[in-house]
Amino acid sequence: MSNSKLYKGSLTTIILKLLNEHDKMYGYEITQKVKELTKGELKITEGALYPALHKLEAEGLLDVEVAKVDNRLRKYYKLTETGTKETVNKLEELADYIKTMQALVNPKLA
Amino acid sequence: MSNSKLYKGSLTTIILKLLNEHDKMYGYEITQKVKELTKGELKITEGALYPALHKLEAEGLLDVEVAKVDNRLRKYYKLTETGTKETVNKLEELADYIKTMQALVNPKLA
DNA sequence: TTCTTATATATAAGAAAATTATGTATATAT
DNA sequence: ATATATACATAATTTTCTTATATATAAGAA
Numbered sequence: 511m512s513n514s515k516l517y518k519g520s521l522t523t524i525i526l527k528l529l530n531e532h533d534k535m536y537g538y539e540i541t542q543k544v545k546e547l548t549k550g551e552l553k554i555t556e557g558a559l560y561p562a563l564h565k566l567e568a569e570g571l572l573d574v575e576v577a578k579v580d581n582r583l584r585k586y587y588k589l590t591e592t593g594t595k596e597t598v599n600k601l602e603e604l605a606d607y608i609k610t611m612q613a614l615v616n617p618k619l620a
Numbered sequence: 621m622s623n624s625k626l627y628k629g630s631l632t633t634i635i636l637k638l639l640n641e642h643d644k645m646y647g648y649e650i651t652q653k654v655k656e657l658t659k660g661e662l663k664i665t666e667g668a669l670y671p672a673l674h675k676l677e678a679e680g681l682l683d684v685e686v687a688k689v690d691n692r693l694r695k696y697y698k699l700t701e702t703g704t705k706e707t708v709n710k711l712e713e714l715a716d717y718i719k720t721m722q723a724l725v726n727p728k729l730a
Numbered sequence: 731t732t733c734t735t736a737t738a739t740a741t742a743a744g745a746a747a748a749t750t751a752t753g754t755a756t757a758t759a760t
Numbered sequence: 761a762t763a764t765a766t767a768c769a770t771a772a773t774t775t776t777c778t779t780a781t782a783t784a785t786a787a788g789a790a
Contacts, residue, residue, distance in 0.1 A: 514713040516629050516630060516714060516717040517717065518628040518629035519624075523626070523721075524721075524724055528724070531727070544724065547724050604721060608721075611634075611718075613657055614637060614638070614658065615637050615711060617641070
């Protein structure tokens with residue numbers, strides 16, 4: 511993912527937000543989109559991504575739809591209603607996280 | 621620590637930054653300072669804190685000094701030279717993390 | 731004076747999330 | 761022919777944290 515440990519715990523938020531913006535995406539597409547949006551700063555590895563997608567599906571936050579394109583398998587994921595609600599929560603948590611960390615790291619501005 | 625998983629991987633950064641500001645601190649003091657600075661938002665548990673302090677000490681980022689105050693044991697930690705350098709890195713990593721996450725979550729502003 | 735809360739540190743068992751490595755398979759470019 | 765890109769998957773291990781437990785002193789409340 512990155513040499514920085516701070517990204518630990520952020521993957522779910524990233525996946526949900528991307529699916530919130532793009533309606534439906536497949537795993538490999540997510541890795542490429544993240545690389546593009548972060549200008550190479552962040553690379554989602556398969557070992558992290560696929561288990562995360564399966565977990566979100568099992569939790570009912572994502573629906574899957576299998577497709578065959580160019581004779582290759584693709585699994586398109588999209589948010590369920592529950593998944594959309596959870597996306598809002600995750601984005602709030604991210605905003606809170608950033609605020610809290612800035613209070614710790616930049617106490618003068620608090 | 622918090623119900624939010626985003627804090628995973630942030631503890632080292634928090635410890636180093638506090639020690640960078642306060643010269644020397646003991647474990648319990650760190651938990652109280654974090655609670656105070658974050659207005660109760662973030663609570664560092666002992667199960668996370670003490671192993672983290674021991675690890676930073678083992679890595680040579682912290683020095684320890686044992687003291688007895690009011691007949692109770694205290695272990696004061698302070699940054700080594702290496703620890704001070706690593707603090708700069710960790711703070712840069714935090715700034716980068718925030719920037720990257722904002723690029724993902726708020727692509728319109730990129 | 732007994733009980734609770736606060737102060738102070740420590741570790742062990744388990745869970746969660748990632749890394750690293752490996753595996754399969756097709757398509758495209760050199 | 762070979763390497764790279766596309767596309768998914770999982771298993772072993774590591775890292776980091778949670779939860780629980782343990783010890784001990786001090787202070788305050790009932």
